[in-house]
Structure formats: structure tokens, C-alpha cells
Amino acid sequence: xxxxxxxxxxxxxxxxxxxxxxxxxxxxNNKCDDSRQAKAKRVNRExxxxxxxxLKKNMEYIKFHNTINDEMANEDHMKTPKEIQEINxxxxxxxxxxxxxxxxxxxxxxxxxxxxxxxEDQKRQALIRDMLFDNDEERNLSPDKFKLxxxxxxxxxxxxxxTNARKNFMxxxxxxxxxxxxxxxxxxxxxxxxxxxxxENCLPLPTINKISDGxxxxxxxxxxxxx
Amino acid sequence: xxxxxxxxxNGINDSMLAYVVSSLxxxxxxxxxxxxxxxxxxxxxxxxxxxxxxxxLSLEELKIDTCKIIGTAIEDLVDKVSID
Numbered sequence: 001x002x003x004x005x006x007x008x009x010x011x012x013x014x015x016x017x018x019x020x021x022x023x024x025x026x027x028x029n030n031k032c033d034d035s036r037q038a039k040a041k042r043v044n045r046e047x048x049x050x051x052x053x054x055l056k057k058n059m060e061y062i063k064f065h066n067t068i069n070d071e072m073a074n075e076d077h078m079k080t081p082k083e084i085q086e087i088n089x090x091x092x093x094x095x096x097x098x099x100x101x102x103x104x105x106x107x108x109x110x111x112x113x114x115x116x117x118x119x120e121d122q123k124r125q126a127l128i129r130d131m132l133f134d135n136d137e138e139r140n141l142s143p144d145k146f147k148l149x150x151x152x153x154x155x156x157x158x159x160x161x162x163t164n165a166r167k168n169f170m171x172x173x174x175x176x177x178x179x180x181x182x183x184x185x186x187x188x189x190x191x192x193x194x195x196x197x198x199x200e201n202c203l204p205l206p207t208i209n210k211i212s213d214g215x216x217x218x219x220x221x222x223x224x225x226x227x
Numbered sequence: 228x229x230x231x232x233x234x235x236x237n238g239i240n241d242s243m244l245a246y247v248v249s250s251l252x253x254x255x256x257x258x259x260x261x262x263x264x265x266x267x268x269x270x271x272x273x274x275x276x277x278x279x280x281x282x283x284l285s286l287e288e289l290k291i292d293t294c295k296i297i298g299t300a301i302e303d304l305v306d307k308v309s310i311d
Contacts (some may be wrong), residue, residue, distance in 0.1 A: 215229070215231040215232075216232045217233045219233055219236065220236050223237045223238065223239050
């Protein structure tokens with residue numbers, strides 16, 4: 001998949017959204033009574049959040065790199081100038097959005113906090129997307145990267161471990177010829193499962209990762225008729 | 228050794244479930260619990276379940292929950308098990 005370049009026009013969209021929000025808010029302040037004003041304010045705030053959400057959805061392809069993470073920072077020397085430019089553009093975009101939120105004096109402290117939390121949540125989602133769907137095969141998923149996330153994101157550990165297990169199994173399937181005489185893989189249950197599947201001419205589904213403590217748990221695991 | 232199998236919301240029909248259940252037969256001796264949830268059970272699956280139940284010596288629990296039952300599959304299964 002090619003890496004699309006960062007669309008800076010989105011910043012203009014955001015600016016327009018903020019202006020529209022402010023003008024609507026002023027108009028509402030003049031027209032409405034207190035209750036209606038509060039309702040309009042809430043609706044406008046929600047529409048602003050939704051607009052930011054839409055912008056973020058449009059930016060799903062943009063790679064967000066957490067520069068705080070030393071491990072990822074150390075990988076910067078491996079990136080091309082274009083990738084570094086994309087990262088910088090993305091960081092500038094996030095900073096601009098945060099500044100826009102900080103400058104909003106029409107919101108009270110609670111509302112600002114809510115907006116910031118929404119932004120942080122989207123940052124985390126972008127970071128997770130970046131880690132899970134990176135095409136660079138040399139970069140492995142590392143649970144260490146998820147240490148950056150707050151406690152509320154701990155269930156993601158299981159997603160990472162499942163994805164890693166699946167990835168390892170795929171590696172074994174793909175390069176099984178190399179591992180036949182390897183002592184390391186001789187102890188691997190995944191490798192034995194794959195060998196057995198090959199002997200019995202069965203499709204090696206990665207269901208072996210679903211076995212834990214003698215329980216084969218196929219919950220929400222869609223099966224099909226196969227070949 | 229697998230002692231418990233949970234098949235939940237696998238998007239499979241009666242004949243596919245029958246195939247999955249029959250594939251558990253070689254391990255029927257060790258199986259202590261089988262749960263089938265949110266799947267489709269028809270005559271083929273119930274027949275496969277009967278085969279599995281009759282071969283299993285250690286099955287303690289057979290759970291069928293929120294499944295789409297076709298025809299008299301469950302009645303037939305219960306009848307067969309009780310007669311056996």
C-alpha cells in the first residue's frame with residue numbers, strides 16, 4: 001500500500017468548522033433564552049466534536065508517531081525524509097488542533113477538558129492503528145509500546161498478544177522449510193500443529209492460539225467451508 | 228489435551244456445525260464440556276452431537292444456548308440419548 005501524503009487542506013476545514021461554530025454560538029447568544037442557549041451550545045459543541053471526528057476519520061491513513069517513546073524515536077534514522085516529513089506534518093496538525101481547543105474561551109473548564117479528552121482518545125486510536133497496521137515487516141508489535149497507554153487501555157494487551165501469536169504462526173507456516181531442523185522450533189507447539197496439518201493435508205487454521213488451559217474457545221470466531 | 232470446547236457465534240450452518248462437531252470425535256474421550264452458543268443446529272448437527280455424546284466417556288456438560296434450532300433436532304437428540 002502506498003503512503004498517501006498528508007492533506008494540509010484538512011487544517012483549513014478545521015479552521016472553517018471553528019469559525020462556523022463561533023458564529024453560530026454568537027448568533028445563538030443573541031437569540032435564545034438561557035435554556036435554549038445552553039441546548040444550542042451543547043449541540044454546537046457536539047457538532048464541533050463530530051466534525052473533528054470526521055477529520056480524523058479522513059486522516060486514518062496518516063501515521064501518528066509518538067515522539068516520547070524512545071524506542072520509536074530511535075527508529076527515526078531508518079525513516080526516509082518523506083516519512084519524517086509526514087510525521088512532522090502530523091504532529092503539527094495535532095498541535096494546531098490542540099491550540100484551537102486551548103484558545104476557545106467560550107467553553108468552560110469542563111467542556112475544554114472533554115474536548116481534550118476526545119482529542120487524546122483519537123490520538124491513542126491513531127497510535128494503535130499505526131502499530132497494528134504498519135506495513136513495515138521489520139517493525140514488530142511490542143507490548144512495551146502499549147505501556148504508554150493509560151490503564152483503561154490494558155485490554156489492548158490481549159489484542160497485541162493475539163496479533164503477535166497469529167503473526168508468529170504465519171511466519172512458521174510461511175517459512176516452515178527453514179525450521180524443520182531447528183531445535184528452537186522443534187519445541188514449538190505451533191510448529192508441530194503445522195507439521196501435523198501438512199501430514200493430514202488439512203488447512204492450518206490459527207485456532208491453536210485459541211487454546212488456553214485445555215479450553216478451545218472459539219467465541220465470535222467466524223468459520224467458513226474452506227477450500 | 229483439550230477438555231473444554233466453546234463454539235460461539237461462528238457463523239456456521241447445520242452441516243458445517245456437524246462437520247466441526249464430528250471433527251471433535253477423536254478427542255471425545257478427553258472432552259468434559261462442550262458449549263454451542265449462537266449457532267445453528269439441525270438434523271445433521273444433532274446427529275453428530277449424538278455420535279460425540281455416545282462416544283465420550285468424560286463429557287460432563289453439554290450446553291446449547293441461544294441456538295437456531297431447525298425442526299425437531301433437539302427432541303431427536305434428547306430421545307436418542309435417553310434411549311441409549
